[in-house]
Amino acid sequence: xxxxxxxxxxxxxxxxxxxxxxxxxxxxxxxxxxxxxxxxxxxxxxxxxxxxxxxxxxxxxxxxxxxxxxxxxxxxxxxxxxxxxxxxxxxxxxxxxxxxxxxxxxxxxxxxxxxxxxxxxxxxxxxxxxxxxxxxxxxxxxxxxxxxxxxxxxxxxxxxxxxxxxxx
Numbered sequence: 001x002x003x004x005x006x007x008x009x010x011x012x013x014x015x016x017x018x019x020x021x022x023x024x025x026x027x028x029x030x031x032x033x034x035x036x037x038x039x040x041x042x043x044x045x046x047x048x049x050x051x052x053x054x055x056x057x058x059x060x061x062x063x064x065x066x067x068x069x070x071x072x073x074x075x076x077x078x079x080x081x082x083x084x085x086x087x088x089x090x091x092x093x094x095x096x097x098x099x100x101x102x103x104x105x106x107x108x109x110x111x112x113x114x115x116x117x118x119x120x121x122x123x124x125x126x127x128x129x130x131x132x133x134x135x136x137x138x139x140x141x142x143x144x145x146x147x148x149x150x151x152x153x154x155x156x157x158x159x160x161x162x163x164x165x166x167x168x
Contacts, residue, residue: 011070011093012063013100019052022059022071026085040085048084051075062088062097070094072101078143081105082114098125111142 027040040048051057056077062070070093072086088094102125105113115122118129130138 010064011090011096013097014061014063015101015104016052016058018061018068018071019057019059019073020049021068022061022073022087023048023085025068025071025087025089026073029085029087048073057084060097060101062093064090064093070097072097077146079109079111080114080139080142081110081112083116095125102126112138
């Protein structure tokens with residue numbers, strides 16, 4: 001259960017405060033059973049950094065004290081967030097960040113988080129597969145323009161959802 005992590009405020013989370021650090025950790029993160037290099041090449045990393053600078057790619061950071069212990073990043077178009085990768089250095093750190101971010105996106109009436117793959121891990125967090133036709137319809141209805149999302153770090157986060165920011 002994740003409840004203890006939220007109740008005792010073990011972790012803090014932020015948005016768009018350490019994008020390059022998050023993508024670097026995702027690139028370096030080795031998953032169990034993975035015996036190949038990350039799909040996040042240096043060229044891909046540079047492209048995502050440019051998307052971040054343009055306001056399209058965003059990161060969620062999870063902190064324990066002032067140490068980055070987990071996070072995720074993805075691309076936001078309209079009311080759809082396309083998750084790309086996540087990492088965790090501490091137990092449940094990326095899970096904490098993902099759950100916190102989902103609550104924030106729900107609060108902002110986002111239509112969909114595209115997790116790209118239906119894995120046991122993501123299903124344990126509430127992910128589910130949807131038919132391709134429904135996915136395409138959701139995109140048509142919620143990606144109306146390709147204007148960048150305002151810097152997510154400027155979003156006032158909902159403090160009642162245990163969002164607590166470390167002092168930097």
